[in-house]
Amino acid sequence: MQQVWQCIIADFKQRTRQQSFVVTLLAMSVLTLLFFPAPDAHYQTLVINGYRGIYNSAWIGICLAMLNVLFLPIICFYLVKNAIELDRQSMTSELIAATSVSKLTYLIAKWCTNVVILITIVIVMLLSSILIQLYYGESYQIDLWALLWPQLVFVLPMLLAISSIAIMFETNKWLKGGLGNMVYFFLWIGSIVQSVESISGVGALLDNLDAEVAARFPLSQETTNIGISAVNNENLVESFIWQGVEPTMLHLWGALPLLFISLCCFALAVLFFDRFSQNSVPEDQQPSWLSKLLATKKVNQLDKFFALITRHYGFTRLLRLELKLLLKGHSIYWFIGLLTLNIIQLFISKELLISIVLPISWLWCVLVISQLGQLDKQANTLELMSYSRRSIKSSCLASYFSAWILLLLASVGGVLRFAVMAEWLLLMQLCIAISFTVALAYFCGTFANTKRMFEGLYPVIWYVGPFQAALYVDFFGVNSAISWQAGMPYYFLAIAIALLTLTISAKHSR
């Protein structure tokens, strides 16, 4: 118990005594503010049959819990998926591994710290929501229990589950890196409907609310919406006074699946965790013939060719080396996957090419370009780089364009198709999309100093934009004509230039 307690205290202090934690708390307060839009705002977050409750404690408590159940799994996962990584990176793991602390004790402590950190975040959101209630002034009566119980019944079990899932991902060698970040995103996408309907118990509550509004306003035939829904100026959402409900056994039962998931994931984490050891390798482990052939012979020939054509200018030499650095160390199967996607791009229909294959080809590169901007920190070469490079601007541009070339290589099939079909607007949009994606990766890596931010953010933009074709996020131009009409490519080009300029300025000032 003493071990667990000391571990939690030290870990909590280490992770919260950083500026980034304060920034996170502020960001979550802002998010809470966005959860509760002003009565005349152009969007609403919880609309029941065309109505919303007035901002009293009961409504705010329930609303906060529902939105937390929807959005916290994605935000909080990326926030706490570094508990073990932190020890590995700081090399404190070397000291911990030699102590008598057991795998179970260590992981329990890490899990507890994750939970405490997430609870701190929810408490800050809760306090922010009290201020929001007072600010809107639709009800000045603060009912702490009404605010608190939905967080305890619906949100807390989810936080326990997120903490376990994050620990489980961190202990699994396949899931601890960028691949895990992407896998989790798709798990989250898949779980939203499920969560609302059943797992968290929020679904039952939503049904009760629906029934209550239907009983009170039987003539209303509007929709029920949880999440972000646009509201017309002429058709503002009506409000009603909702006195809230008390927690029932049904609500508590709803938490059981999450507790079960939490327990299972934690058990798997204990199973996977290597306790920072390096395992021995069997004597007969040799690289495959395919790997030998492609990784050594063919790649060396290609590299010599590129060296030959780039040798005349300092910038092109740097560009080749940056590209080489970006591509080094990746599995041969990743390159084969990239080649396969390019071949598919050549033979698939134009619609499928734009809406599915090209976005997937870029998603294939996310784990590679997420290295941008923080590779020197990750490899601890910051000081070597600082004194070696002749110009920060040219080295930044070389990094940027190396990733640009990589995304272009991931789209060669599509580019050829567009060129043959003389789809110049599509081609131009593709170039803008590459510029935007790379600028975003570089910006995230530079400012967050971690790969996780881009690995978490890009799939969200990718899913909402190119995949769901939401006009204002569709940087890819899946609906090209509408996108050009709305001027979206110009906006994304401007954003790309702004992000790149900010990144170079930040690198310069450091």
Added chain:
Amino acid sequence: MLLDIQELSHQYQSGKKSKLAIKALSLQVQPGILGLLGPNGAGKSSLMRILATITKPSQGKILWQGQDIIKSPQVLRNELGYLPQYFGVYEQLSGIEFLQYIAGLKGLDDAIAKQRIDDLLNKLNLTHAAHMALKGYSGGMKQRIGIAQALLNDPKLLIIDEPTVGLDPQERANFRQLLTELAVDRCIIFSTHIVADVESIADRIAIMRSGQLIELASPRTLQDKVANKCWQLTTNVSELKQIQHDYLVSHSVRKGNKLELNIVADYCPDEHAISRVSSLEDAYLYFTRDLRLQTNTMRVS
């Protein structure tokens, strides 16, 4: 109290190839200080990590007080102090908070931990910085925090890998003194490149090369083994390159336009060379010398 290493081998992945880091190493460690010497890549750190129960070896057995620690590492962990060559700290914590954390991990009782921490901070001259965040510590101060954490549980087996890196001469001397005091009733394995660090305090010296234990003896015995192989030669500066090519030069001092060289060779390298007293550094260089050089020496002789 005994650490018995039997036929230990360890293989690890180096890039796309696997490499044998330790080859059938057998060694018995008794109370006192065992200095572990060897060039880079000799397998010292791999051996340290295995003994610290962090890495599992590919083959072999390690017995602590008769119990197999590969099967039951917990037996040793309770009595182990380990200072790795490269380690990190929680930079947001103060020195005292970090030591409390490690004490917690080691399962120390609060009162005992407090007393040990105060005592160690005092011994390692860190009391003034105890409440300062570790991110403000200098390299030497962090190294001393590392030493303190290793000693927290009053370990029966202390494994320290390059502990004097980053320490100034005074701190190194203090540290050697501390180790001498500690060595009375415990096993200490002290790995280093700096021969002078172990010369005066080690009871026995183990020399490793290419993953193998090539010598195990007291410092005196090792020196005796090369006693008739140490020469001193005064020569012109221009001849230095050729002599370095043909012989093992352990030391050189410039004297006017001449050079006074300490050479280690099986035979007298030159008619002007005179015999001299051997040192542990001569023995270390002789046993870890490049085999190509050995062949050259034989040929020239």
